[in-house]
Amino acid sequence: MPVALLALWEMASRLALVSPRYFPAPTTIGAVLVDRLTAGDLGGALLVTLARLGLAFALAAVPGVLLGLLMGIARAFRAAVEPYVAFVFPVPKIALLPFLLIILGVGEPAFVLTGAASAFFQIVISTLGGVRTMDPRLLEVGHNYGAHGARLFWKVILPAALPAIFTGLRLGLGLALIALVAVEFIAAKSGLGHLVYRHWQMLSTPEMYAAFALVGALGLLLTRGLRALQARLLSWQEESF
Template sequence: MSIRPQTGGEEAVHRAVRGARRDAARAAVLGLAVPLLLLSGWEAAARTGVVDALLFPPPSRIAAQLAAMTADGELGGHLAATLGRLLPGYVLGALAGALTGFAMGVSVTLRAALGPLFAALYCLPKIATLPLLLLVFGLGETPKVLAVAITVFFVTQINTLAGVRRIDTRVLETARSYGASGPRLLRFVLLPGAAPAILTGLRTAVGLAVVVVVAVEFVASDNGLGFLIWNSWTLFRPDRMYVGLVTVAVLGAVLSAALAVAERWLLPWQAARPPLFAPWRTLLRARTPRS
């Protein structure tokens, strides 16, 4: 059995693969080591009295409190209440923002009419609309959902508008000359062309939506993660407060990761590949005959 000698291009690919794996392993180690070192230092500082354990309880105590609140269902109830406000508001704001952005992107009249107004409203802190929403809709769930929807609306609208405006005008003119208009123009031209900007806006909006829903629950709710954090501060229960903070952080990270997966699935040519994929592109280039 004969062994075919490796070409210079294949050797370069294997070296690149090994290097990529080393880089990935190093990144994984650093990504785990830094949080573990911080938590270990926090634990030691709280146990030895370097920091006030009442204000900064050791992570082991926070973990025990998290386990207890999870076991008795209290944390799950607060999380469900927050998601019940966050998800409907997010979907409502994203749909309205995307449709408005598309309409303004293709209509000079709408841009002229709504552009200055939206520019002013975009700078307004969205949590500041809560008192007005409470006056109009009362103390139910509607104002909390709408506060989230307003936040998501403006971020999605401005990103969608920017995405549509980046589409080459020659593409739009060609599509219109072939009879594309309304839903067909939206489906086959506007949506694919603006999709990267829209998904960027949606990923930005999800973090802001979490911030707003927690802030709303601080002042206008008797359940939810925001209520848990605020109520724990009122009762001077820092361990419970940290449980709420950790849960909010994990919720935001999970939602952002879910949108990143959706972006990779919807826009495979746009999403960044892991380093391990790069050497295979090198291999393909190495095997492509030069003209």
């Protein structure tokens, strides 16, 4: 199906059924992609976006999982914190960018934090959900078989929540990428998002589509990687995910 679609596009572009200027042939885009990845700006932009994404993800994942777990096991803490999380969660985190630019200035900290904020709330909510929706009988098993306190947490609660934590990490990674590309559109002068934007302005469409394709490929590869990691670490899971 995708191959047929690409072939159709290729033909339409070659025969000038659609404007080759706006819709260059996929082979043209592919050639630019290969060419610019090593020699030109594409490779550099990819690395910049990847570095921002890695940093943003790490900044979100560690505190996000910790906060989610803490909210899951400590009722009073959850009651105190949940309204804030629920309040901020649906706000598109790109809306935080102006605020962060004001307090941090235009620069990497504000960019990366916007991406991190995007992933953070998703990771918190997924982790919390994992703890809250675990089979309550497993807690009874823990109690009846002598696992209390920290032991109950490490041996029962955390493993039970791990699949949901992985789901949260995967969704969070995607959200961070979305936010970062948007940040690069708006404020950053580097990265794949910036490249898409700049080539759009200059109407150098093959480069624009090439950068576009790289963003998609980046998301796909990283999500697949996390999936593979999950399949490896959580091989006990019944269903494929």
